[in-house]
Amino acid sequence: MPATSTKYLAIYLNDHLAGSTGGLELVKRAAGEHEGTALGSFLTELRDDIAEDRQVLDDLMDQLGVGHDKAKVAVAWAAEKAGRLKLNGEIRGRSPLTPLIELETLSMGIEGKRLLWLALGEVEDLPLPKERLAELVVRAEHQREGVEYHRRAAARQALN
Numbered sequence: 763m764p765a766t767s768t769k770y771l772a773i774y775l776n777d778h779l780a781g782s783t784g785g786l787e788l789v790k791r792a793a794g795e796h797e798g799t800a801l802g803s804f805l806t807e808l809r810d811d812i813a814e815d816r817q818v819l820d821d822l823m824d825q826l827g828v829g830h831d832k833a834k835v836a837v838a839w840a841a842e843k844a845g846r847l848k849l850n851g852e853i854r855g856r857s858p859l860t861p862l863i864e865l866e867t868l869s870m871g872i873e874g875k876r877l878l879w880l881a882l883g884e885v886e887d888l889p890l891p892k893e894r895l896a897e898l899v900v901r902a903e904h905q906r907e908g909v910e911y912h913r914r915a916a917a918r919q920a921l922n
Contacts, residue, residue: 858920876902
């Protein structure tokens with residue numbers, strides 16, 4: 763792989779690692795806040811899936827010799843924490859909009875992850891087999907379907 767390709771691949775992978783950090787922090791928090799509900803059970807499973815997907819990315823980066831951009835990961839972690847301060851129509855605590863916005867954010871992140879796996883399928887000589895990438899794409903599609911089911915329920919509750 764040419765040095766310029768490696769350079770841009772490293773940047774791309776680190777961007778996705780940072781995104782997965784923010785998504786994982788968000789789903790961890792949301793799963794805890796909805797514990798004991800159907801949404802909480804779904805988010806707990808999703809949290810585990812996202813953690814596994816992040817590990818696949820982390821392992822791939824290690825196999826490629828791509829170092830982790832700790833600053834990007836730290837910024838993503840901090841951005842998720844700062845995102846909790848957004849105006850949600852309530853002075854204190856959560857509002858009915860909170861789960862809707864959380865689920866929409868997760869949906870966008872999962873779509874980004876799906877696009878990552880598709881893009882990596884175009885990379886020559888990647889140590890991750892094409893079949894595994896195809897499985898990860900399907901997995902992301904299933905994750906989005908689950909998020910969409912709960913997002914629509916959250917929209918009905920928040921907006922009606």
